[in-house]
Amino acid sequence: MRMEEHQGMELADAAGIRYLTPSNSEFAETTGHLLSVWTKGEVHSPVYVHCSFPHTNQRSFLSIRTADNKEIGMIRYLDVFPQSTASIIERQLKIRYFTPEITKVIAVSEEFGYSYWEVETTAGRCRFTVRNGSGSVKFAAENRLLIIDVDGNRFVIPHVDQLSDKEYRMIETRL
Numbered sequence: 001m002r003m004e005e006h007q008g009m010e011l012a013d014a015a016g017i018r019y020l021t022p023s024n025s026e027f028a029e030t031t032g033h034l035l036s037v038w039t040k041g042e043v044h045s046p047v048y049v050h051c052s053f054p055h056t057n058q059r060s061f062l063s064i065r066t067a068d069n070k071e072i073g074m075i076r077y078l079d080v081f082p083q084s085t086a087s088i089i090e091r092q093l094k095i096r097y098f099t100p101e102i103t104k105v106i107a108v109s110e111e112f113g114y115s116y117w118e119v120e121t122t123a124g125r126c127r128f129t130v131r132n133g134s135g136s137v138k139f140a141a142e143n144r145l146l147i148i149d150v151d152g153n154r155f156v157i158p159h160v161d162q163l164s165d166k167e168y169r170m171i172e173t174r175l
Contacts, residue, residue, distance in 0.1 A: 020064060020073035027085050035092045037064055037072060044072050049092045058093045099154040100126065102147075105167040108174070115174055117147070121155065128153060130174070137174045145171070 025039040036045030044066055052061040052074070062075040078086050100121035107118040115130045128149035130136045140146040145157040157163065163171070 018071075018073040019076050021076075022081050022085070025073065027081075027088055029088050029091075035088065039073060047072060049089055049096060051093070051097070058090070058097075062089065062093075097154075099156050102155050102157045105157075105163065105170050108170040110173075114150070117149075119155070126155075128155070132174065137171070139175075145175075 020037070020039060025037055027035060027037050030036050030045055034046035035049065036043060037047050038044075044064075047064050047066055050063040050065055051058055052063050059078045060076060062078060064072045064075065066072065075081070075089070078089060081089070100123035102119045102121050104120040105117070106120065106125075107116075109116045110132065113132050115132055116127070117130060118127045119125070128147075128151075130147060130149055136148045138146055139160075140156070143158075143160050145160050147155045147157070149155070157171075160168070160171075
């Protein structure tokens with residue numbers, strides 16, 4: 001065992017992290033296309049995959065959690081799993097982190113503490129509702145706006161500075 005692995009295992013033990021590997025876990029897709037995992041003689045279904053680090057890194061440190069957000073374990077490196085298992089987990093990540101880009105803001109109205117958005121996105125025209133004042137509209141980077149609707153769906157405006165004046169005025173009060 002290399003020194004780095006030894007130190008990593010101690011840190012994982014101290015933090016209570018349980019790494020899932022091909023030898024101690026088995027992933028499967030349910031008939032409803034959800035993810036389940038068998039580990040320590042128990043089946044957990046459904047489970048969800050969360051990226052522990054920026055969601056652009058979808059190959060390592062993937063947290064496997066129940067619907068109640070209880071962590072079952074962590075996948076340290078997805079590439080150590082068989083390709084069939086990795087493919088199932090990759091599909092779940094695509095679903096979880098599906099984030100259409102807003103290409104045009106058509107209308108934003110406000111009523112009773114909620115704002116109602118109508119936009120065109122890379123996935124088509126969309127309407128969604130955002131709870132005002134809950135931090136659901138925030139900058140993910142200097143010029144990149146992340147919007148999370150009341151259902152947890154994510155939308156992004158990749159370049160706020162490229163919005164027209166009319167579009168910017170519609171979203172300005174939500175920032």
